[in-house]
Amino acid sequence: MSISIIIALVTIIFLTVMIGLLMPEPDTISNQQTQRNEIDEIERLLPQTQCGDCGFNGCRPYAEAIVNRVADINRCLPGGVETIRSLSAKTGLEVKPLYKKTNKYDKPRIALIHEEHCIGCVKCITACPVDAIVGAPKQMHSVINAYCTGCELCIAPCPVDCISMVPAQ
């Protein structure tokens, strides 16, 4: 009888210790607040193009992923090397070369509007997160090469499919 009581005690103590060890850190209000501040700081370093090239839905989700150590800091294509350096200084993670979406393209690419097909519908201008496309309704549009980040967000809205990606000079 006494053995069974001892075993019961040992089991309960073992289970309690396991619960204590495995239980995740509780989401108290102060914890949430500090994490939100951290996310805010990271988000401020990101270029806010909301292009989704990193694989997340925008800059804020990517900042959350960085804080939770789910994503690397080298996935922001528009930000480039400069953003990686500042993120590395903020988070203490090591600097890595820029992550490329596919290995097909070695060079960064930018959008090119084939101007003879452009009907001037302004749809690509509204889609562009960095305002790198100039033009007006019923006028031909054009890409400012220096500002284009190659996020490909303007390709889908174009009704006549006159935008293609070309290697940047």
Next chain:
Amino acid sequence: MSELVGLLFSIALVNNLVLTSLVGLDLQVSASQRINTAWLVGLTTLYCLSLCLPGVYLLDRLVIIPMQLQYLDLLFYMMLIMVIVYASQKLLQIVFPLVYLQVKTIVPVVLLNSILLAAVLLSQDQHQSFFGSLVTGICVGMGFLFLLLTLSCLRERIDNSNVPAPFRGLPILLITLGIFSMGFMGLSGL
């Protein structure tokens, strides 16, 4: 094989734990607001159930029955459920961090859900084998997921229809669940 299919039908549809024993109703009501949440909560419950029932079976056979500690079984079950769920959550964090981020806020809700304990007690009452308890866990989870998805689809329809003012919100949902329960009772003749 036919025995397994029979078990699946009997546990997931005919004796659906939510509808017959009225456990886990809070989650059914709160998680069925959107179909994405319904999928996430249902799959997490399925995952927890399929891990907990075999674990509880092992604890039962190795510790509780040899040492005649049946008077402590509820305490043991609840603690073991917590240990198993938290351990699997930690494992998820290491193996699939992206999935973990989505599930992180749901796991505590699922953990405190009475359907886990109810399924464990159901399995213990029937004196099932190890494999049987695993299958029971999966079947109970599938029944829960099925009900949650159906309810969330129905709620979408209810939201778009013209419900009389006194029934809007929770009342019409509870009436729907009652009609559901009656409908599932009709399956017991199978």
